[in-house]
Amino acid sequence: MGCKQLLVLYTGGTIGMQMSTAGLAPASGFEARMRTQQALQDQPLPQWQFRELLPPIDSANMQQRNWLAMGAAIRAGVEQDGCDGVLLLHGTDTLAYSAAALSFLLLGLPVPVVLSGSMLPAGAEGSDAWGNLFGAMSALHDGIAPGVHLYFNGALLHGARVSKLRSDAFDAFHVLPRLRQSPRAEHIPASIDFRQPRQPVNLAVLPFYPGIQASHLRALLNSGVQGLVLECYGSGTGPADDAELLGELKAAHERGVVLAAISQCPHGHVEFGVYAAGSQMASAGLISAGGMTREAALGKLFALLGAGLSPTDVAHWFAIDLCGERAD
The missing domain is CATH 3.40.50.1170 (L-asparaginase, N-terminal domain)
Structure with missing residues (x-):
């Protein structure tokens, strides 16, 4: 109708x-x-x-x-x-x-x-x-x-x-094209539906690039960021041989910063296990956004963190397709 x-x-x-x-x-x-x-x-x-x-x-x-x-x-x-x-x-x-x-x-x-x-x-x-x-x-x-x-x-x-x-x-x-449809959530809980009040959230987006330094990442993470969208290479890789940078990511994850990984490739999606460098990103605490766009990953983090969910609950719902946004 x-x-x-x-x-x-x-x-x-x-x-x-x-x-x-x-x-x-x-x-x-x-x-x-x-x-x-x-x-x-x-x-x-x-x-x-x-x-x-x-x-x-x-x-x-x-x-x-x-x-x-x-x-x-x-x-x-x-x-x-x-x-x-x-x-x-x-x-x-x-x-x-x-x-x-x-x-x-x-x-x-x-x-x-x-x-x-x-x-x-x-x-x-x-x-x-x-x-x-x-x-x-x-x-x-x-x-x-x-x-x-x-x-x-x-x-x-x-x-x-x-x-x-x-x-x-x-x-x-x-x-942007999707490789395959992800299973959709069977129901949307009241804690994240349209009736749930939201608050502003301190979010950031950062691409990996040749020459990125742990000090760059540290300065951003120390600014009070609650969630960070990391634009990884290809299928979710990054500078895995930089122990100091990986340490910054792990420390941020341990103190409750939600780290979401998207692909820099417009037609790409994150699949950490393809390369050892991707597995290192997952071990540092990054969660896969699948084939989500930058816009979708940022908006989803905003809605979940803004609803007052814990980092654990944010990670749970971020990994689930809520409205057709993911492509895993």
Whole structure:
């Protein structure tokens, strides 16, 4: 069954930007522009109500507090206003990060949530804005399964598997391939579903690279980081002959820092046992993210740690496919 009453949640981004003396900048007043443009559409669309998260932002300024505000607004729209679908308008720079974070913040929400935006502002010549916006609304009207999705350039994409791969074309977003489907959790416990309050979390992402030093890692880990996404080589390898670096990882793991490993390869996945260097990473306390994207790994750590789970429980749920994010 399609969406009948839609919440349109506007956060800013290119789609609603207007020219300022410094260049394109976020702007309010998008609801009126939407309603004017809707009068020119001929496809069936759901009834909708509009809410704006103030101030509208360039998504390059996205923070965890914005994710929490989005989640709260979506829950209010569903639970208090009776909306059976949500369209969230968002800038493209961090759109994939927000789609991933919301995928985990809204686990179990019984309605579809679709994120969209545009590469060019609405009103610009040749813009993709109205096509993306009304395309998403039309898809919601026709019916979309519950969960978080991204609609862009005519395609409906998995919210926890999508990445922005281009900055110069309308087909900027793609779902990275999965080697195989992971077993899905049979149920989502209340401790991590959409009703669970969350708090901000001190998280970091760090790639391995030739020349990385234990002192670099130590400085990051000593900054109070609660969770670290390590971008490993290939199938989950790293500088396994650096005893000092491995010692920093082990010490961090022992004091409760969650260390999650993803592959630097866009089509890669972590499988520690393939190489001895990967086994060393696992022995240092890293947990495999399988084929998760950087966006998904970061968003999942945020949702789990932000729910107040212990490091042991975070590691348990991180290793389980919760919404189709993993590829093991």
